[in-house]
Amino acid sequence: MTNMALTPNVPQYWELLYEEGMDEWDLGEATPALLDFFEHPSCPKIGNVLVPAAGRGWDAEAWAKRGYDVVAVDFCSSAFDALEKLSENNSNLIALNTDMFLLNSHDKKACGMQFDIIYDYFGFNSVHPGRRDECIEMWLKMLKDCGILIGFFCPLSDEKYGEGPPYSISREELEARFGGMLEIKEKIVPKKSATDRAGRDRTGIEEIWLLRKTL
Numbered sequence: 001m002t003n004m005a006l007t008p009n010v011p012q013y014w015e016l017l018y019e020e021g022m023d024e025w026d027l028g029e030a031t032p033a034l035l036d037f038f039e040h041p042s043c044p045k046i047g048n049v050l051v052p053a054a055g056r057g058w059d060a061e062a063w064a065k066r067g068y069d070v071v072a073v074d075f076c077s078s079a080f081d082a083l084e085k086l087s088e089n090n091s092n093l094i095a096l097n098t099d100m101f102l103l104n105s106h107d108k109k110a111c112g113m114q115f116d117i118i119y120d121y122f123g124f125n126s127v128h129p130g131r132r133d134e135c136i137e138m139w140l141k142m143l144k145d146c147g148i149l150i151g152f153f154c155p156l157s158d159e160k161y162g163e164g165p166p167y168s169i170s171r172e173e174l175e176a177r178f179g180g181m182l183e184i185k186e187k188i189v190p191k192k193s194a195t196d197r198a199g200r201d202r203t204g205i206e207e208i209w210l211l212r213k214t215l
């Protein structure tokens with residue numbers, strides 16, 4: 001992705017990428033590793049799902065098509081317009097046009113509920129590294145005590161941040177940031193892979209992390 005004066009903290013940054021066709025992360029279909037994960041015994045069978053930084057919502061729709069009640073969040077108009085269309089065709093998918101850092105489980109205008117499942121793919125890694133703890137705090141607020149966070153964190157790498165977004169993160173940093181708040185229950189190695197529209201390997205998803213709140 002290019003360097004711009006805007007930072008990924010603002011929707012305008014993402015809007016430009018969508019407008020200029022630089023949305024290379026967008027496969028135009030659900031993430032193959034997610035479809036694979038749906039068949040895994042550790043995939044929760046029921047529950048409502050929060051998809052923060054949902055983009056055009058291919059993955060959010062995949063959850064909805066399997067019967068989960070889904071809230072998909074994005075703060076950029078191009079992504080939100082696509083989410084709204086999905087919402088019109090899937091009665092169990094709600095599209096929310098807001099900054100995910102403003103989500104509030106007690107305020108109906110800012111979502112107003114907690115979730116059994118939070119699904120993150122490219123959300124956490126899209127966030128500026130300086131806001132990583134804030135992102136974890138948002139998850140903790142929005143996740144039910146018995147809930148599960150499903151993290152497709154990528155790139156998982158020792159390289160410091162990379163060019164970003166997506167900003168890389170090491171396993172050690174993830175574990176340190178989660179320490180005392182989220183317990184790692186399982187790490188799953190996905191089978192399926194895909195290339196993005198720039199021909200890059202999307203097997204950046206080396207592991208799917210399943211985490212629960214430390215109570």
Ligand SMILES: C[S@@+](CC[C@H](N)C(=O)[O-])C[C@H]1O[C@@H](n2cnc3c(N)ncnc32)[C@H](O)[C@@H]1O
Nearest residue numbers: 014053054055074075076079099100121122126
């Ligand atoms: C790299 S894209 C990933 C989209 C999606 N998860 C996917 O895999 O297709 C990042 C998306 O996160 C959205 N985003 C970034 N920061 C956000 C924030 N603070 N609140 C809501 N959406 C955000 C952007 O608008 C963009 O659509």
